[in-house]
Amino acid sequence: MTVHEEGENVGLHRFALFTACCTVFLIFVGGLVTSTESGLSVPDWPTTYGWNMFTFPLSKWVGGIFYEHGHRLVASFVGFLTVILAIWTWLKEKRRWVRWLGVGALATVIFQGVLGGLTVLFLLPAPISTLHACLAQTFFCLTISMALFTSPGWKRGLPLIKSQAESIPLQTLCATTTAAIYLQLILGALMRHTNAGLAIPDFPLAFGRIIPPFTSDKVVIHFAHRMGALIVAGMIVWTFSRIARFYSDYRLLYRPALTMVVLVGLQLTLGALTVWTAKAVTPTTAHVATGALVLGTSLLLTLRAYGMVVVKMPANFRGAL
Amino acid sequence: MHKRMLFVFSSILVLVLAVSCGGGEPKNELPPGGAAPSAGGPAAPAATATVSGKIAFEGTPPPNEKVQMSSDPYCNVHAKDYPTLETVKVSDGGLENVIVYINNVPNATYPTPTEPVEIDQENCHYRPHVFTMQTNQPLKIKNSDMTLHNIHAWAEKNPQYNVGQPVKDMVNETKFANEEVPLPVRCDVHKWMGAFIGVFHHPYHTVSKGGGAYELKLPAGKYEVVAWHEKFGKQTQMVDVMDNGKAELNFTFKPDSKPTD
Numbered sequence: 137m138t139v140h141e142e143g144e145n146v147g148l149h150r151f152a153l154f155t156a157c158c159t160v161f162l163i164f165v166g167g168l169v170t171s172t173e174s175g176l177s178v179p180d181w182p183t184t185y186g187w188n189m190f191t192f193p194l195s196k197w198v199g200g201i202f203y204e205h206g207h208r209l210v211a212s213f214v215g216f217l218t219v220i221l222a223i224w225t226w227l228k229e230k231r232r233w234v235r236w237l238g239v240g241a242l243a244t245v246i247f248q249g250v251l252g253g254l255t256v257l258f259l260l261p262a263p264i265s266t267l268h269a270c271l272a273q274t275f276f277c278l279t280i281s282m283a284l285f286t287s288p289g290w291k292r293g294l295p296l297i298k299s300q301a302e303s304i305p306l307q308t309l310c311a312t313t314t315a316a317i318y319l320q321l322i323l324g325a326l327m328r329h330t331n332a333g334l335a336i337p338d339f340p341l342a343f344g345r346i347i348p349p350f351t352s353d354k355v356v357i358h359f360a361h362r363m364g365a366l367i368v369a370g371m372i373v374w375t376f377s378r379i380a381r382f383y384s385d386y387r388l389l390y391r392p393a394l395t396m397v398v399l400v401g402l403q404l405t406l407g408a409l410t411v412w413t414a415k416a417v418t419p420t421t422a423h424v425a426t427g428a429l430v431l432g433t434s435l436l437l438t439l440r441a442y443g444m445v446v447v448k449m450p451a452n453f454r455g456a457l
Numbered sequence: 458m459h460k461r462m463l464f465v466f467s468s469i470l471v472l473v474l475a476v477s478c479g480g481g482e483p484k485n486e487l488p489p490g491g492a493a494p495s496a497g498g499p500a501a502p503a504a505t506a507t508v509s510g511k512i513a514f515e516g517t518p519p520p521n522e523k524v525q526m527s528s529d530p531y532c533n534v535h536a537k538d539y540p541t542l543e544t545v546k547v548s549d550g551g552l553e554n555v556i557v558y559i560n561n562v563p564n565a566t567y568p569t570p571t572e573p574v575e576i577d578q579e580n581c582h583y584r585p586h587v588f589t590m591q592t593n594q595p596l597k598i599k600n601s602d603m604t605l606h607n608i609h610a611w612a613e614k615n616p617q618y619n620v621g622q623p624v625k626d627m628v629n630e631t632k633f634a635n636e637e638v639p640l641p642v643r644c645d646v647h648k649w650m651g652a653f654i655g656v657f658h659h660p661y662h663t664v665s666k667g668g669g670a671y672e673l674k675l676p677a678g679k680y681e682v683v684a685w686h687e688k689f690g691k692q693t694q695m696v697d698v699m700d701n702g703k704a705e706l707n708f709t710f711k712p713d714s715k716p717t718d
Contacts, residue, residue, distance in 0.1 A: 176619050177645035179607045185623035196605055196623065198529035199646035259617045 145228055148221075149286040155217045156279035160428060162207075162214045163272050167424035169207045170328055171417045174200030175260050181253040184208070211249060218245045221282065234285050241278040248275055262329045269325035273318065273431055280432045284439055289388075294443040300382040306389075306445050309378060310438035313371040317431045320364040323357065324427060332357045333420070339411040365407060372400045372430075375437070388444065392437040399430045501565040502676035504661070506698035510707040512669035512684055514552040518545045519688075519712055524649040531604040532581035532647060542649060543586045544688050551669020552686060552710050554587040556638065556655040558662035559673070560681040560693070567659045573597040573630065576642070576652060578606045578622070583642065583652035587687070589662040590654060592636060598622070598629045606650070611641045615656070619645075638685065653687055682706055689714035 169175050177200030178184050184192040184205050189212070197205055218241055225238035248271045255264040284290055299305060327333055332354035342348035342359060350356050379386075379393040403426045409419035521541035526532040546553040573595035577584045581602060590596060598608050600622035608629070610618040614637040620629050633640065633656045644650035655662055665671040665684075673682070677700040685691045689710045698704045 173648065174645060176609055177607060179609070179619040179621045179645075185605055185621045187623075198531070198604060199644075200528075200648070201605065201646050202528070259619055 145286065146288060148224055148228055149283060149288065151217075151224065152221055152279065152283040152286050155214065155221050156276065156283045156432070158210075158214050158217060159272075159276045159279050160425060160432075162210050163276060163428045164421060164425040165203075165207045165210045166269075166272060167421040168417070169203045170265075170424075171415070171420045172200060172203050174203040175265075176204075176256065177201050178204045178208070178256070181208075181256045208252070211252065215245050215249055218242050218279075221279075225282070225286070229286070231285075234282075237278065237282060237285065241275065241282060244271065244275045244278055248272060260329070262326070265329040266322070266325045269329065270322050273321050273428055276428050276432055277435050280435055281439065284436060290443065294388065294440060295386070297383065297386060297445050299445050302378070302382075306378060306383070307438070307441045309371075309375055310434065310441045313368075313375045314431065314434040314438045316364075316368050316371050317427075317434050320361070320368045321427050321431060323361045323364050324424075327357050327361045328424075330354060330357060333410065333415050336362070337411070337414075339408050365404060368430075369400050369404060372396050372434070375434075383445075386444065388440050389437065392433050392440070396430060396433045396437065399426060399433060402426055403430055498564045498566045501567045501660075502563055503700075504674040504676050505701045506675045506677050507672060507703045508675055508680075508682065508696050508698060508706050509670070509672040509703070510705050512552045512555045512557070512665045512671060512686075513550055513707060513709045514547045514669065514711075515709050516712045518547045521545055526581065526647070526649070529581065529604055529647060531602065535602070536581040539580065539582050542651070543582070546586075547669075549668035551665065551667070552689075553665050553667060553669060554585075554653075554686070555665040555669070555671070555708070555710075556587060556589055556653070556662065556683075556685045557665060557671045557673060558589070558638070558655060558657060558683055558685075559659075559675065560683055561679075562659045562661060563676055563678065565659075567591070569593045570660075571595070575599060576608075576654075577601050578608070578644070578650070581606075581647050581650060583644075583650055585652070585664070587653045587664050588655070589664055590633075590656055591660060592634055592656055592658045593632050596631050596633070596654075598631065600625060600627045605646060606644050607646055609643050609645055610654070611643060612637060615640070639687065655685070676700075677702070684708040684710075686710060686714075 180186065182189060184201075185196070187193070189205070189208055192205060222238040222242040226235050229235050229238070248268065251264060251268040251271060255261065255268050258264060302309075327335075330353070335352065335354035335358040336342045336348055338344065342362070348355055348359055350359070376393045376397045379389050383389045403423065406419050406423040406426055409416070410423050413419055521544050523541050524536075524539070526536055543554070569591055571594075574588060574590040575597040576588065577599045579601040581604070598620075600606050603625050605621065605623040607619060607621045610631075610633075612618065612633065614635045615633045618631055622629065633654075636656055636658050638655045638657070639653040640656055642652040642654060655664075661673060661675055661680075663671050663673055675698060677698055679695065679697045681693050682696050683691055683693050692708050692710070692714075694706055694708065696704050696706045
C-alpha cells in the first residue's frame with residue numbers, strides 16, 4: 137500500500153485525472169455530432185424537443201438525436217464533475233492559484249455549455265461553432281493542468297535538471313510546440329465548421345499539385361491546416377529529438393515526448409484517412425480526439441519542462457531522476 | 458472566505474441546473490412567420506393563357522441512393538416501401554418533381570394566397586418531395602409519424618428555420634418572405650429525408666407530376682420558362698402565348714444532364 141504524505145490529497149488528483157479522461161471522451165462525442173451532421177437534430181436548447189434534457193425518453197434517441205442529445209448529457213456530466221472538482225479544490229487545496237484554476241475550469245465549462253446552446257439556437261454559425269470547438273480544447277488543457285498540479289509528484293517537487301544550455305531552452309521549445317498545436321487545432325476547427333474538410337479532395341497532393349490553386353477561402357483554410365500539420369509534426373520531432381538527446385534519462389519528460397511522436401504519427405494517418413474516405417465518421421472523429429490528445433500531451437510535457445529544467449541550480453539541488 | 462465561495466459555487470450550480478432543466482412537456486408552438494412584402498405596381502394581369510407540356514427523360518434513369526434507416530426502428534418498419542431516396546422519379550418517360558416557372562414576371566402586385574401549402578412527414582419521408590408556394594403564403598408543417606422529426610429549411614435568402622416535432626399530428630406554421638429557388642428542407646434526425654421548395658413572389662410556377670406533365674397559367678406575353686430539377690439542374694426555353702391561347706413546351710433531361718444551379 138502506497139503511503140502518501142499529508143496534504144497530498146490523492147483523491148483530488150485522481151478525481152481531476154478522471155475529469156480529464158471524461159473530457160477526452162466528451163471531445164470525441166462532440167466530434168461525432170459534427171461528423172454525423174447531427175448538430176441541429178435537436179433544435180431546442182436547453183430543453184430537448186420540449187422535454188427536460190435529463191428526462192428525455194431513451195426510446196426517442198433516434199437518428200441524429202442519439203449523437204446530439206448524448207453529447208449534451210456527457211457534457212452535463214463533465215460539467216457536474218467540474219463543479220465537484222472546483223468545490224473540492226477550493227475546500228482542500230492550500231495553494232491559492234490552484235484553487236482559482238479550479239474556478240477558471242468551472243467558468244470555462246459553463247461558458248462552453250452556453251456556447252454549445254447558442255450554436256444550436258443560431259443554427260451552427262461557423263464563428264460560434266469554431267469557438268465552441270476551441271474552448272473544448274482549452275477546457276481539456278485546464279483539466280490536465282489541474283490533474284498535474286494536484287498530483288503528489290508535483291506537490292513534492294519535480295526532480296530538477298540542469299539545462300544543457302541549448303540556444304533555445306527546452307521549456308521554450310515545448311511551449312512553442314504546444315502553441316503551434318493549439319493554433320493547428322483552431323485551424324482544424326475552422327476547417328471543420330466552414331465545411332472545408334474536402335475543399336482539397338486529394339492527398340498528399342492538392343488538386344494534383346504541391347501548391348493548390350487558391351480558388352476559394354475554403355481551399356486556403358484547408359491548405360493552411362495541411363501546412364500547419366507539417367509545422368506541428370516538425371516541432372514535435374524537434375522536441376522529441378532534443379529530449380532523446382539530452383534528457384532521455386528523465387522518464388517524466390521522455391515518456392510524454394515519445395507518446396507525442398506516436399500520437400502525431402497516428403494523427404497524420406487519420407488526417408489522410410479523413411480525406412481518402414471523404415470524411416467517414418470514424419477516422420474524422422478520431423482525428424479530432426487524437427488532436428486533443430496531442431495537445432494535452434504537449435501541455436503536460438511543457439509544464440513538466442518548466443517544473444524540472446533549470447538554467448541555474450539552486451543551492452538545495454536534489455538532482456533526482 | 459471558504460463559506461462565501463461555497464455559497465458562490467452553490468449558486469452557480471443551482472443556476473446551471475435551473476437552466477438545463479427548463480421546460481417540462483413539449484409544447485406545440487407556432488413560430489413567427491416572415492414579414493409581408495411591400496405592395497407596389499399595377500394589379501396582376503389575368504392569367505388566361507396556358508402553357509403545358511412534358512418534362513421528358515431520355516435514357517435510363519440513374520438509380521436512387523439506397524437509404525439506411527436502422528437508426529430509427531419506427532422508420533425501419535414504416536418506410537419499408539421507400540428503400541431509396543426520391544431524387545429521380547420517372548414515370549411514362551417523364552421526369553417528376555421538376556419545378557417549372559417563369560423568369561420575366563410581369564411587373565404587378567400579386568396577392569398572397571391565404572390558403573396554406575402543406576408538407577407532411579409521413580413514413581419518414583416528406584410529402585410532397587418538391588412543391589412551390591408564394592412568398593408569405595402560410596406553410597403548414599405536419600408530423601404524421603409516431604417518431605420525432607425536425608424540419609430544417611436550409612434557406613439562404615430567408616432566415617433559416619429549424620423546429621422540432623416530437624409528437625404525432627403536431628402542426629407548425631411558417632412563411633418565407635423572400636423568393637428562393639430551390640429552398641432545401643432536411644430532417645437532421647433522419648438524414649435521408651429531404652424536400653425542395655420553390656418560393657416565388659408570383660403565382661406562375663408549378664411542379665411536374667406523373668409522366669412529367671405540367672401546366673402553367675400565364676397572362677399573354679413572351680416568357681422565359683425555367684425547368685429546375687434537384688439532380689439535373691436547370692433548363693430554359695422561350696414561349697409566346699396569346700390571351701386564352703395555348704402553347705406546348707417540352708423539356709428533355711438526360712442522365713448526363715449536369716446541375717447548373
